[in-house]
Amino acid sequence: MARSPQEDERPVLILTDDQRRERLISDEYRRQQVELHEDENYGVASTHFASLVAKVVNQYGVDEMLDYGAGKGRLAQTLIRDRLIDHPMRIQHYEPAVVEWADMPEPCEMVACLDVLEHIEPALLDNVLDDLQRVTKSIGLFTVSTVEAMKVLPDGRNAHLIVEPASWWLPKILERWDLHVFQKTQDGFMVLVMANEIERQ
Numbered sequence: 001m002a003r004s005p006q007e008d009e010r011p012v013l014i015l016t017d018d019q020r021r022e023r024l025i026s027d028e029y030r031r032q033q034v035e036l037h038e039d040e041n042y043g044v045a046s047t048h049f050a051s052l053v054a055k056v057v058n059q060y061g062v063d064e065m066l067d068y069g070a071g072k073g074r075l076a077q078t079l080i081r082d083r084l085i086d087h088p089m090r091i092q093h094y095e096p097a098v099v100e101w102a103d104m105p106e107p108c109e110m111v112a113c114l115d116v117l118e119h120i121e122p123a124l125l126d127n128v129l130d131d132l133q134r135v136t137k138s139i140g141l142f143t144v145s146t147v148e149a150m151k152v153l154p155d156g157r158n159a160h161l162i163v164e165p166a167s168w169w170l171p172k173i174l175e176r177w178d179l180h181v182f183q184k185t186q187d188g189f190m191v192l193v194m195a196n197e198i199e200r201q
Helices: 017-022 027-036 045-060 074-081 122-135 166-174 196-200
Strands: 064-068 090-094 108-114 136-145 177-184 188-195
Touching (some): 045 136, 074 090, 122 136, 122 166, 136 166, 166 188
Parallel strands (some): 064 090
Antiparallel strands (some): 177 188
């Protein structure tokens, strides 16, 4: 039986950019992250994964990539400095603790989210994963640490707000993407995922 146009209409939640940001990180936690980013050695873990990112970018011929939770932007700096990418590529950054990169990111062909998710406020994790899904047009490369961090927040909490095994994370990932590669790392795991729509084309 055909549905009427009225039945097909679903309420749409329209949010301002500020409201969308509040769904991803609280103001207080953002302030703490800004303070932590004053340390030159904080927010630089992504450099350890530069060669892995480059391998994926080169293999799939990625033209645009978003570094989601970019820290100080060291991933892009390393990719460029070491000439790891074999073709022209545009890189954008999203980092709520850095003013110039705090705007809500646009969807990108590939998204790298490296050692970020364990830092997310637990109550907002699903929102952040949903936003990651929103911005991942095709390919996602995510790494997650499953152990406590060496650093602590200004309020005394461990910098890794979520310390859970891969078995806890994987169902959340599989709800949103198709898993292509899973690999354990020294302190956690890495996944290469594809947007669900890609598999249906």
